[in-house]
Amino acid sequence: xxxxxxDEHEWIxxxxxxxxxxxxxxxxxxxxxxxxxxxxxxxxxxxxxxxAAVVESVKAASDVYAPVSGTVTEGNAALTNDPSxxxxxxxxxxxxxxxxxxxxxxxxxxxxxxGYKTFVAGL
Amino acid sequence: MSEDTQEILELPLxxxxxxxxxxxxxxxxxxxxxxxxxxxxxxxxxxENAGLFDVSHMGQLxxxxxxxxxxxxxxxxxDISALNPGKMRYxxxxxxxxxxxxxxxxxxxxxxxxxxxxGAVKWEDIGYLREMLAxxxxxxxxxxxxxxALQGPKAVAALARVVRGVEQLFFMEADHFLWGEHPxxxxxxxxxxxxxxxxxxxxxxxxxxxxxxxxxxxxxxIGLGARDSxxxxxxxxxxxxxxxxxxxxxxxxxSFAISKRRRADGGFAGxxxxxxxxxxxxxxxxxxxxxxxxxxxxxxxxxxDGDLKVGMITSGGFSPSLQVPIAMxxxxxxxxxxxxxxEADLRGRRVPLTVAAMPFTPHRYHRKGTST
Numbered sequence: 001x002x003x004x005x006x007d008e009h010e011w012i013x014x015x016x017x018x019x020x021x022x023x024x025x026x027x028x029x030x031x032x033x034x035x036x037x038x039x040x041x042x043x044x045x046x047x048x049x050x051x052a053a054v055v056e057s058v059k060a061a062s063d064v065y066a067p068v069s070g071t072v073t074e075g076n077a078a079l080t081n082d083p084s085x086x087x088x089x090x091x092x093x094x095x096x097x098x099x100x101x102x103x104x105x106x107x108x109x110x111x112x113x114x115g116y117k118t119f120v121a122g123l
Numbered sequence: 124m125s126e127d128t129q130e131i132l133e134l135p136l137x138x139x140x141x142x143x144x145x146x147x148x149x150x151x152x153x154x155x156x157x158x159x160x161x162x163x164x165x166x167x168x169x170x171e172n173a174g175l176f177d178v179s180h181m182g183q184l185x186x187x188x189x190x191x192x193x194x195x196x197x198x199x200x201x202d203i204s205a206l207n208p209g210k211m212r213y214x215x216x217x218x219x220x221x222x223x224x225x226x227x228x229x230x231x232x233x234x235x236x237x238x239x240x241x242g243a244v245k246w247e248d249i250g251y252l253r254e255m256l257a258x259x260x261x262x263x264x265x266x267x268x269x270x271x272a273l274q275g276p277k278a279v280a281a282l283a284r285v286v287r288g289v290e291q292l293f294f295m296e297a298d299h300f301l302w303g304e305h306p307x308x309x310x311x312x313x314x315x316x317x318x319x320x321x322x323x324x325x326x327x328x329x330x331x332x333x334x335x336x337x338x339x340x341x342x343x344x345i346g347l348g349a350r351d352s353x354x355x356x357x358x359x360x361x362x363x364x365x366x367x368x369x370x371x372x373x374x375x376x377x378s379f380a381i382s383k384r385r386r387a388d389g390g391f392a393g394x395x396x397x398x399x400x401x402x403x404x405x406x407x408x409x410x411x412x413x414x415x416x417x418x419x420x421x422x423x424x425x426x427x428d429g430d431l432k433v434g435m436i437t438s439g440g441f442s443p444s445l446q447v448p449i450a451m452x453x454x455x456x457x458x459x460x461x462x463x464x465x466e467a468d469l470r471g472r473r474v475p476l477t478v479a480a481m482p483f484t485p486h487r488y489h490r491k492g493t494s495t
Contacts, residue, residue, distance in 0.1 A: 032158060032161055032162055032163075032348070033161050033162055033164075033443075034164035035417065035419065035441040035448075036417045036418045036419065036441070036448075037465075038418065054418075054470070056418060056438055056441070057162075057441075058162040058163055058348065058352055058418055058441045058443065059157075059162060059351070059440065060353075060421075061421060062421070083417070113390050
């Protein structure tokens with residue numbers, strides 16, 4: 001399994017043609033207390049760079065973008081009742097959705113962990 | 124910083140906020156703390172203990188001169204002449220046509236009037252006041268003073284330990300105090316719905332005072348984020364969002380700020396429109412809303428009754444105290460009754476709203492005659 005990162009602060013764990021998507025520890029830290037998450041429904045088609053989910057903190061609403069194109073297989077139902085999972089475990093239990101990749105080649109432009117750490121350090 | 128970047132000004136406590144771990148944002152032209160530990164924790168701390176807010180971006184003005192109260196009454200609808208020294212009231216700066224240019228606090232002092240106006244519009248306010256006030260009225264902008272607000276049920280215990288005698292003030296009263304040898308101007312007021320104080324201090328002593336206050340076990344520094352969620356729960360409008368030049372005090376549900384004598388006598392900017400609105404009602408009104416579900420509705424969301432557009436959200440967020448979304452906005456007056464069921468458009472989806480009484484959380488002011 002490989003983990004990639006986007007410059008919009010999403011992470012994606014890829015295992016063959018399936019993947020899990022969430023937002024990074026840095027992103028949840030910037031957003032602050034998360035009070036609501038809307039994840040895409042099973043079967044929804046998402047497009048690389050397009051809106052895929054909504055995350056709301058006390059202060060503001062933010063879009064979460066799809067790191068790659070694909071078809072959603074599952075949204076994280078646990079976030080409905082406990083959106084603060086995104087704060088407490090952003091890169092684990094606070095995942096947003098799973099999808100089947102349309103084109104694994106879209107992963108090429110994403111960062112690895114080292115690349116993302118360097119990117120965040122430069123912000 | 125590039126040359127074309129507008130200069131962001133530094134307030135007296137800027138470095139102190141950073142040293143305390145604040146995340147800073149640009150607000151009203153100043154670098155200000157948006158949060159320290161997190162908005163939720165800071166909000167709840169203030170409701171249970173005491174929060175220290177830096178509101179030094181706000182404009183502190185002194186008006187003085189013969190007949191200053193009468194002069195100010197030309198552009199505000201409150202009974203300023205009736206204010207005894209040490210008493211304050213909430214009022215509104217009005218345009219010619221009765222629109223709200225700002226909301227403000229005005230306090231009578233032995234020598235004139237002390238006013239606190241919003242930071243985001245203070246330069247416009249000052250220009251308007253200079254234009255509208257008679258030539259023999261002097262306006263002094265206290266740019267060398269910081270303003271700290273200490274808010275929460277334990278604010279009085281904490282502040283009384285640092286500044287003797289403040290516990291004797293009641294809500295909407297103010298006086299001079301000494302902190303060591305330094306003069307402070309302190310009022311029992313604020314914008315969180317809690318008991319608390321606002322402390323005007325010379326800028327050069329602001330840091331030491333903030334340190335002394337935060338040394339009290341009840342006190343933590345609180346950022347602008349929680350200030351906004353606290354005032355929204357308290358049902359208090361924020362200028363530039365819930366109030367603007369396009370609305371009059373009656374539409375803004377601020378009729379209480381139009382004093383009895385002024386209603387009878389008129390004689391203030393926009394009096395025709397405002398007295399007419401008091402007598403005949405208005406087309407729209409500021410109200411509160413509860414929201415179905417957990418997703419907050421935000422400023423700018425359009426409000427519908429069926430297919431009919433009937434209003435707009437002007438402030439919305441998640442209430443840390445109630446753990447539900449709450450909002451404030453304007454609706455047509457015929458839809459403004461408490462309990463009216465409406466909907467907000469949330470990214471193309473309709474979310475049920477109900478017109479709700481404000482405040483969402485009860486005010487806990489230390490009023491004369493009602494508190495122990």
